[in-house]
Amino acid sequence: MAKISKVVRNNKRKKIVANFAERRLALKKIINNPGSSIEQVDEAVVKLQKLPRNASPIRVRNRCSQTGRTRGFLRKFGMSRIALRELALEGQIPGVTKSSW
16 A cells, blocks of 8 residues: 555646646647747747646656555556456456456
8 A cells, every 4th residue: 555645646746737737738839839939939938847847747647546556557447456456356347357278
């Protein structure tokens, strides 16, 4: 089980990313547009740098919904491999069975 503070911090980052997503997208569009003037690009870069660091989606970490574990995270299920295995063995995940051959 991960520290509660780490999970809470990651959830806070997710909210901040959602709040600033439109602003970041608009600034990125100006920066990457070849038709933008140099002054517009410089202004957009400065504004982008002034946004909070946690507004960047790269700072959000994938965490298991059950345990908060970061390693071995499976995107399809939203949980770590260990939690997935436990729930699959209990029959809690529909369509997932333990393979045997």
